[in-house]
Amino acid sequence: MSEIHQVLVSAGPGDAITNAALQxxxxxxxxxxxxxxxxxxxPAMVGEVRMLSEFAPPRKQQTADLIVYHxxxxxxxVFSFLYERPEPLAVVYHxxxxxGYFVPYDSDFASLLEAGRYEVAKLAERVVVAVAASEFNAADLRSMGYRNVDVVPLRVDSSRLRAVPDDPATVSALAGVDGPVVLFVGQVSPHKRHDWLLAAYHALVTYLEPNAHLFMVGPARLEPFRRAVELYAAELRLRRAWFTGSISLEALVTYYRRADVFVTASEHxxxxxxxxxxxxxxxxxxxxxxxxxxxxxxxxxxxxxxxxSPLVAAEAVSALVGDEALRQVLADRGRERLAVxxxxxSRKDVVEDLVAVIES
Known part of the structure; x- marks a missing residue:
């Protein structure tokens, strides 16, 4: 019987890293x-996730077979805890x-990100296996001195997601939307480039699709940036651009079902x-x-x-809104990509990697 525990910096509902750890x-x-x-x-995660302070104190002998750090x-x-524990350590690198994206809005948070790279690099000497969701992430780890890096892509349970029912309140709210719906899903954060997305949407409604709506779904965890992009939207008089904030899974799938195009301007x-x-x-x-x-x-x-430029994005969105054949081609490619x-x-499982470390 193997005893493997996971460690996160923070855990919250709807958070991608928390969801990955739960899976x-x-x-x-x-x-x-x-x-x-x-x-x-x-508070919403109490009962599913425990405070780090509850982890058994370190002893001369390890208290678990493996610790997995996201x-x-x-x-x-967290770094001191991981560095001083006697257990073997695995890293899942997100x-x-x-x-630099955060310096103008929250210098303390930017400092944590900068420290994060130092900490991950320092932990390389302790790590027995590292897992990355993409080759991009794996290359980043290798640049920090990691050698044993396995790429295991994340997966979405499409069948489960499609089975989620619509949220009645969201259905009602969207019933009055009379034009194309452009959707973005992701936290309101500087690297997601909501400002660039708003500029593209401004071009779209000014020159190409005047009745289009833009819904930006996701929590705002950085208030100064949220205020900045909302002010930018107001200055551009984008009356059909909406920030939804945090929403339920049922509301999220309702937006996906109603949307005509998904757009991301993210740079990282x-x-x-x-x-x-x-x-x-x-x-x-x-x-x-x-x-x-x-x-x-x-x-x-x-x-x-x-x-x-944002204008190119606007032209791409307009082309997808008006070209059913192209929409179908991309839908087919999407299903093929999900299958791949x-x-x-299924061939590269994170848990199999972790168990292999213990057995070796």
Whole structure:
């Protein structure tokens, strides 16, 4: 019987890293005891995730077979805990956003990101296996001195997602929407480039699709940036651009079902799960070719050059709104891409990697 525990910096509802840890935990519990610990735990996660302070104190002999750290940001308490534990350590690397995006809005948070890269690099001497969701993430780890890195793509349970019922309140709210719906899903954060997306939407409604709506779904975890982009939208008089904030899973799938095009302007992604969610609902995608986005998209969408202007994005969205044949081609490619990722994930399982370390 194996005892494998996971450690996160923070755990919250709807958070991609928390969700990934919960999926891994479900499989680990088939093998033995497995808990998730975090330095910061959202009240909604109490009962599913334990405080890091509850982890058994270190002894001369290890108290678990393996500790799995989900790395995405710096945190000195978590780093000290991991560095000093006697157990073997595995890292699941979700990538660390370049701190420069955050300096104008939250210098303390930017410092945590900068520290995160130092901490991940320092942990390399302790890590027995590292897992990355993309080759982009794996290359980043290798640049920090990691040698044993396995790429295991994330997967979306498409059947489960399609079975989620609509949210009645969201259905009612969208019933009055009378034009094309452009959707983005992701937290309101500087590297997601909501400002660039709003500029593209402004071009879209000014020159091409005057009745289009833009829904930006996701929590705002950085208030100064949220205020900045909302002010920008107001200055552009974008009366059909909406920030939804955090929403339920039922509301999320309702937006996916109603949307006509999914657009992301993000400039930094370690994988980008919403791309797979959009494919699940046959939603055509427009994305910018930054970081892991081209790798995850795999040709199942319109990929813009990083130097393309917002006007190019507007033209791509308009083309998808009006071309049913192209929409169908991209929907077919999306289903094929999901099948490929599912097959890759079935051949390379995170839990199998972790168990192999223990057995060796």
């Amino acid at each position: 891994v935990q479900a499989k680990l519990r088939e093998l033995g005891p497995s808990e998730i610990f975090a330095r910061h735990v959202h 790395a995405s940001i710096g945190e000195p308490t 990538n660390i956003t370049p701190p 992604e370690g994988f980008c799960v919403p791309l797979l969610e959009a494919m699940t609902f046959d939603l055509p995608i427009v994305a910018r070719a930054h970081t892991a986005v081209p790798e995850t998209l795999g040709g199942a969408g319109l990929l813009l050059d990083p130097d393309d 990722l599912d097959e890759q994930a």
